[in-house]
Amino acid sequence: MFYVWSVLGFLHLVSFVRGDKFEEEKYGVKFASECEVCKVFTEEFSAKLEESSKKHEYVKSELRLIETLEGICDRVLQYNIHKERSDSTRFAKGQSETFRTLEGLVSKGVKVDIGIPHELWDKPSAEITQLKTQCESLLENHEEDIEDWYFNNQVILF
Template identity: 60%
Template structure:
């Protein structure tokens, strides 16, 4: 953010400094951690992409980010990179400029549990009050995360798709073992085996990263594969030589959005919570009861709103042509 481009906020144990280009390599190293990716609902970027993203954070008026330094280490070596322990940012989340949301990440494990994160939040809070920051909220810029119904709907759709793919295999597999080579092993059809279920579940939430946000739609169908009409139009303009500035590098346009990466995390949690229900359906209800109904209505969403399960994508009107960027949608 231009407002904090030359600002340093000093506390007792921490210092907040603007996120600058020389911080990028260490920040990039942090974000290669699968743990931090999951906790922050982030997708890994290349180093080049990280440099481009840092530039947008520094120049845009709707982003306010600081790198957190360990003050005691910095006082000794005056090396910002060596003293980096995390980052923090602030969003104004209401029309009332005195209401905001602060996010924080303490990436260095050695700095956790020492109240440095707590102090950094206090410093950011005081900075926000004193500067009367007007930072756009996620909702202001159109970010709308999936609710539990929408996550379950997508999980059921993707799992059903995987089962249909694996169901085409007609192999017979051997299961169990014997102490000698004389006694034959038990044989079973792959399509009715535990192995098929395991392979169908493996990476099922990763498939969500193939989705995009279709902001021209308002219901659960906004989560779908294929490029949205908005981005089809924008790519078309770029192809014609028109300069389009979205505040992020062109190379990152097709990266999974915050909503999509967060939905992947939501999917993994919902899957873990409902493994037994999926197994129950697979062994006893498959072919008899719809997976969405069994998994979502009867289990994951029991006694809660499941109306999103009945929302369907409107078919394209007769004669409507697709774009070269448009892929098949679910």
């Protein structure tokens, strides 16, 4: 958890790519803000660092950093949009309350028509797909900043 705040604080100081403004009222789509992209990236980066933190000699190795960054934005596709939330937790893993309720209705035999075929309910939404793109842009634009933090500024707790 310490990594989350350490990386988040570092990346917060760095300005990065802004998400495009989109006509939310027209399409019902609200893309992630810079803060939301940074938060999701930081959570995934920290989680991957934690997964590999068992080996002390590996803690600040270049190989660990490369392995941590590899595929990090692909992990964003495991997220779902939780439109019932309005803060940064609207991007989270797990099924949204809305879709959980709809799935419950379907399992009881109720015909639910929301304009999206049932087989697409679990596929990444436009917001999540755009979040992945924003994550990739953040990584591309700030790879040197992340490397600098990793090798020179991270605090390691044993």
